Amino acid sequence: MLKSLAAEWTRYFKGGNVRFLSICSGMEAASIAFGPLGWKAGAFSEIDPACCDLLAHHYPGVPNLGDMTALDFIERAKAHGPTARATR
Numbered sequence: 001m002l003k004s005l006a007a008e009w010t011r012y013f014k015g016g017n018v019r020f021l022s023i024c025s026g027m028e029a030a031s032i033a034f035g036p037l038g039w040k041a042g043a044f045s046e047i048d049p050a051c052c053d054l055l056a057h058h059y060p061g062v063p064n065l066g067d068m069t070a071l072d073f074i075e076r077a078k079a080h081g082p083t084a085r086a087t088r
Contacts (some may be wrong), residue, residue, distance in 0.1 A: 017038075018034075018037070018038070018039040018040075019039070019040055019041070019042035020034070020039060020040075020041060020042060021041070021042060021043050021044075021045065021065075021077055021080075022041045022043070022044045022045065023044075023045040023068050024045065024046070024068075025041075025044040025045060025046040025051065025055060025064075026046065026048070026051050027051060027054060028041065028044065028054075028055060028058070028059065031059070040062075041059065041062050042062070042080055043062060043063050043064070043065050043077065043080040044059070044062060044063070044064045044065065045064070045065045045066065045067070045068040045073070045077075046064055046066075047066060047067050052064055063080055065077055065080065
């Protein structure tokens with residue numbers, strides 16, 4: 001049952017133009033997991049220096065918005081969201 005559910009889910013989402021905000025990104029396991037579905041991170045939120053270096057190396061075109069507890073985080077995230085892209 002789980003296998004058929006996964007196959008159905010994959011057919012539904014695969015090849016979609018899904019962009020997501022990855023928070024507490026770390027080594028960015030979400031991009032590795034969602035990559036086969038064609039999903040891509042639109043932005044990261046990571047503050048650990050080693051993880052930031054790793055993200056910058058492996059995902060050079062994806063912005064790191066930094067600290068998600070910062071007061072202006074929502075505004076920065078909106079600037080990189082799908083609505084911002086659609087209106088440019």
